[in-house]
Amino acid sequence: MTRVLVGMLVVALGALLIWTMLGLPAPSGRVPALVAAHLNESGVAHDVTAVLLNFRGYDTLLEIGVLLLAVLGVLAVRLAAADTGGTLPPPPGALLRAFTNLVVPLMVLVAGYLLWAGAHRPGGAFQAGAVLAAAGVLLRLSGRLPALLPPRFWLRAGLLLGFAVFLAVALGVTVAGDSLLEYPPAQAGAWITLIEATLTVSIGLILVSLFVGAPAPPGEAGSRGGDA
Amino acid sequence: MSAGPWLFDLLIAGTLAWIAWRTLVTPDLFKSVVLFIVFGLLMALAWARLAAPDIALAEAAIGAGLTGALLLDAVGHLQAARRKPGKRQ
Amino acid sequence: MSIGLIYAVTGALLFSLGLYGLIVHAHLIRKILAFNIMGSGTFLVLVGLAQRGGEVDPVPQALVLTGIVVAVSATAFALILARRLYAANGRCTLPGEGEA
Numbered sequence: 089m090t091r092v093l094v095g096m097l098v099v100a101l102g103a104l105l106i107w108t109m110l111g112l113p114a115p116s117g118r119v120p121a122l123v124a125a126h127l128n129e130s131g132v133a134h135d136v137t138a139v140l141l142n143f144r145g146y147d148t149l150l151e152i153g154v155l156l157l158a159v160l161g162v163l164a165v166r167l168a169a170a171d172t173g174g175t176l177p178p179p180p181g182a183l184l185r186a187f188t189n190l191v192v193p194l195m196v197l198v199a200g201y202l203l204w205a206g207a208h209r210p211g212g213a214f215q216a217g218a219v220l221a222a223a224g225v226l227l228r229l230s231g232r233l234p235a236l237l238p239p240r241f242w243l244r245a246g247l248l249l250g251f252a253v254f255l256a257v258a259l260g261v262t263v264a265g266d267s268l269l270e271y272p273p274a275q276a277g278a279w280i281t282l283i284e285a286t287l288t289v290s291i292g293l294i295l296v297s298l299f300v301g302a303p304a305p306p307g308e309a310g311s312r313g314g315d316a
Numbered sequence: 317m318s319a320g321p322w323l324f325d326l327l328i329a330g331t332l333a334w335i336a337w338r339t340l341v342t343p344d345l346f347k348s349v350v351l352f353i354v355f356g357l358l359m360a361l362a363w364a365r366l367a368a369p370d371i372a373l374a375e376a377a378i379g380a381g382l383t384g385a386l387l388l389d390a391v392g393h394l395q396a397a398r399r400k401p402g403k404r405q
Numbered sequence: 406m407s408i409g410l411i412y413a414v415t416g417a418l419l420f421s422l423g424l425y426g427l428i429v430h431a432h433l434i435r436k437i438l439a440f441n442i443m444g445s446g447t448f449l450v451l452v453g454l455a456q457r458g459g460e461v462d463p464v465p466q467a468l469v470l471t472g473i474v475v476a477v478s479a480t481a482f483a484l485i486l487a488r489r490l491y492a493a494n495g496r497c498t499l500p501g502e503g504e505a
Binding site for chain 1: 410413414417418420421422424425428429450454455456457458460461462463464466467468470471474475477478479481482484485486488489
Binding site for chain 1: 386
């Protein structure tokens with residue numbers, strides 16, 4: 089009975105949303121025109137990358153902060169549970185090993201290409217970081233990733249690197265007298281490249297840590313003595 | 317004004333809604349997660365139709381790929397634990 | 406009825422479906438699945454409504470890109486919490502709700 093009631097309410101909400109959407113006036117087109125007009129000052133040639141890293145760079149800065157918070161939360165829950173093992177996969181078969189050997193170097197190459205391509209065509213730091221994370225997950229599933237957690241110095245440095253560099257650049261330009269994240273137009277391309285490169289590394293590490301950081305199933309903790 | 321391109325979009329939209337519905341009502345959790353991964357890939361197709369290739373790349377890699385991997389890991393964890401009843405931390 | 410509007414309406418539909426699943430299911434992983442579907446619906450609405458005139462708009466695309474990344478981090482954290490709850494309680498539902 090509750091389900092029927094909830095169902096009716098949800099149908100009513102959906103109908104209201106759709107009816108409102110169909111009655112909207114035509115969009116004004118002001119914002120795309122603004123972006124197109126200022127694209128050559130942004131330092132990159134692709135509009136979405138320019139919006140992401142220059143015009144609305146503050147949102148991206150906070151987004152990396154959110155990613156970092158999620159990984160801190162995962163690590164905190166894991167360490168609080170005093171788990172010593174991760175959910176290790178079963179030993180990989182020959183097909184998975186061969187596939188990983190073949191594909192992981194290609195994935196690193198694709199990630200590098202996506203990072204570089206983001207400046208003038210679809211691509212960018214997030215897509216490249218996601219491909220790196222997928223390569224990391226593959227390595228983890230085929231048993232080749234070294235013990236990641238609890239995190240030691242290099243992993244911690246890598247997780248923080250993207251946010252730290254982005255924040256440093258964002259605040260650094262205020263020292264020069266501009267407002268937050270207002271890169272000087274002549275150097276915008278260089279700053280954006282630096283930020284994107286460090287972001288890629290950080291995002292890849294953060295996403296892999298999110299995958300690897302899961303606690304062990306009940307009853308199996310400690311039976312493996314640390315994930316390796 | 318041909319109806320051809322819009323027919324394709326209506327098909328994708330209808331399939332998206334149908335797969336979402338099936339994801340939510342399938343009794344088997346593993347099947348739900350697999351359907352969710354399919355949903356993610358269809359979303360990538362929808363983004364491509366909306367002239368948003370950056371989002372399509374990110375949705376396929378992060379939305380379908382990584383979220384699917386996380387969910388499969390979690391479902392496997394639950395089912396592995398269920399096979400060892402009584403051994404709880 | 407442009408392409409943008411078709412997907413915006415689909416997004417509203419997905420949002421409603423996800424909301425139903427979120428309220429009705431008791432199992433936490435099903436709630437997380439429903440929440441992700443709601444998120445995808447919202448992203449479709451964002452881009453679909455902005456592009457209902459047929460013109461490509463980069464700002465909502467950048468916002469949705471951010472949204473996808475935030476959704477995956479929220480999902481990862483939620484899954485970790487659900488697994489901890491399962492390890493502590495033996496059931497993957499919130500205390501006080503039954504299995505569904």
